[in-house]
Amino acid sequence: MNDLNTKLRLRFEKTGRAVYISHLDLMQTMQRAFSRAGYSLKYSEGYNPHPQIAIALPLSVGAASLCELMDFRLAEAAELAEMPEKLTAALPEGVTVTAVWEAGRKCAQIKWLRIEGLFEYDERDAAEMAAALTAFFARESVVIEKKTKRGVGQTDIRPAIREIAFAPSAEGVRVEALISAQEPTLNPELLAEALRQLAPALAPDFAAFTRIETFDESMEVFR
């Protein structure tokens, strides 16, 4: 049983059909899932009370993840060990809660994300592409145009990529990368966008990404 003042954290996967649920809709879905599973979330005080839940690192629509983190507080004590199973049963297909624990560190300390992706090429050879991609990302800077609030700006995404590797497979080119999660945040979509801007011949016909794991500044797994 938990202390009601403790911030709790849960880890969940978002895969399959659930990758199309937007961040905001997922918050609503989570809230309802708690209620369906018989848990009562703690509400904020004030004029317009809302449940105290926060999902770290909003995930783009279409991207999958095995390492999402959500912080919350409960209004009534509960057995934490039972929560993953009960919540998963109350969630839509593709959202799976894998663990619940008392949160220690702040999610602001997440620094790196391990991601995997698949670049699909309809009419190009995966092995050739993998080699060319490796060569492309070996450069020291990858400056792309990015829309910001103040119009179009130039950003170098290369410093936000700590490791990146490409390997051909039956479906296309597998990408494995370690990218900056916060300060700066690198949306993995920009890996494909960089190719569209700087090396259209290497740009995939379709790219999809999955978050694998979160790490802190010193590359310890973040929990």
Added chain:
Amino acid sequence: MDKRLRRILPRVQKPARYTGGEVNQILKDKTAVDLRLAFCFPDTYEIGMSNLGMSILYHTMNSLPFVWCERCFAPWGDMYAEMKREGVPLYALESGDPLSDFDALAFSIGYEMAYTTVLDMLDMAGLPLRTADRPDLLPLVFAGGTAAVNAEPMAPFIDLFVVGEGEEMNNELLTLLREAKLGGWQKREFLARAAQIPGVYVPSLYEISYHEDGTVAAITPRDGAPEKVVKRIVEDLDAAPYPTKPIVPSTEVVHDRVSLELFRGCVRGCRFCQAGYVYRPIRAKKPETLIRQGIETLKNTGYQDVTLLSLSTSDYRPLPELCDGLLDYCEPRSIGLSLPSLRADNFSMEIMEKLQKVRKSGLTFAVEGGSQRLRDAINKNVTEEDLLNTCRIAFAGGWNSVKLYYMLGLPTETDEDIVGIAKMADAVLHCWRLYAKNKNRGVKITISTSCFIPKPHSPFQWEAQISIEEYLRRVNLLRSSITARNVTYNWHDAETSLIEAVLSRGDRRVADAIEAVWRDGGRLDAWTDYFSFERWMKAFAATGIDPAFYAGRERPSDELLPWDMIDVGVRKAHLVRERERAYRSELTPDCRHQCAACGAAKLLHGRNCDE
């Protein structure tokens, strides 16, 4: 998931509405069922998933072990274009399988402006539009919903219609379809048998002939089809199936809450109101049933809001008892309770005061007519005194915004009635000046008008709709009569109303125009984003349909109407009498004060209405 779909979805708006996978969806083993049914809603996911009827029937049809009923909605424009470009056919949400894999398509058609979308969904499913071009038994295309009370404009496209409430009828139909599929029947044989199920209307079994002036001369049934198809109802709503485990969308929809249906039918008898006649007789649920179902559904969905549904919430006798029972559960859990469709009376205000969670911002009244004489003519039993009394209590209680809804073009309406609308708004404003609790916040009074559309099976089914030009003249008259600064006037365009009027009282010949609109790119016509008046007018011209013949023509009471093979329970003689009383501005008391012998009680087989 289909590879093409995987590439499309990240590019379209709100992709979660195209994936299925929501909580409480029903999954079955497709190899273990005899019939696969696609329940098609000819509008977007957000609209369809807000429809209680669809939710009820999804569950009743899935209660048959040999049927797997899945959902299908119309894609928004961006998704539509992507699907067309990539050659992705329309698919059902649960399995993701294309509609060509299904044994039957069932459409829920609630409004006329959905007609082109029905055609579009048939086409996206890869089916020929017309019944005559689908000679095989399967897939069967059937439809129900309010539009079935005049099925004629869609008759050439739909194999059969289910008229009335589908909880029992649909399952009888599916049981017969299973027999036909397993027995290898011809389509013709099946349709003739289906026509024997009470409430089933098979248009191809009725021959329609016309007079030279274009009016209907005769409706001739064949192959043993009944002369009159009598609407089906569920007699005992407490015993009727209600899904307490409805699907909870993973993305925001229009009505994202638990909906409890208090009763079906209406005791009021407003003469312009189709719903008030076609859903008769009135049948209520017991408060204990509603409280039980409400709590169970809240638990199963995790929703934070409940709303009460009916045509007139104030007419639910045990309303206080129901609200107390629901609030006992809702208040400690911060669950909101909302009560739409309240009448402008003191009783309603007391109830509203009780609901702590109601934000005191806006009150809406459907006044409909600008003078007592006109309101009597349409049998809208609201007096100016009632309205002002309610406003007085509301303003004193802290409300500061009032919306007044009217129709322009009601039968017998005069310019004096229209000026009366502005006067009434002035009276409401005066009331605010006298009674408002806090005048510093100001007041906002909004008048909205729409153009009256005569509807089948209502006492005004014979009336003419005013022309677009006349509507605009009346709009301008009202505009120039409004002088107060705090009164805002919004009017709906009359173009959609004209099209709706043609379709709602159309006959089978109108079908050609609907098809022509679709061929010209028309779909999702209920959305101003997509509706094109020019496209409709062009289609009418091309198919020889004169809109004025359908919308602007007053019919004599003895004219044979295109929908006269459908019997909704209310006798035609009653409608004629109500029409005549309207001309004399004579009120007909509501059913509870005095039974007007409308005839709908016959559907209850000996039980009394409103028990």
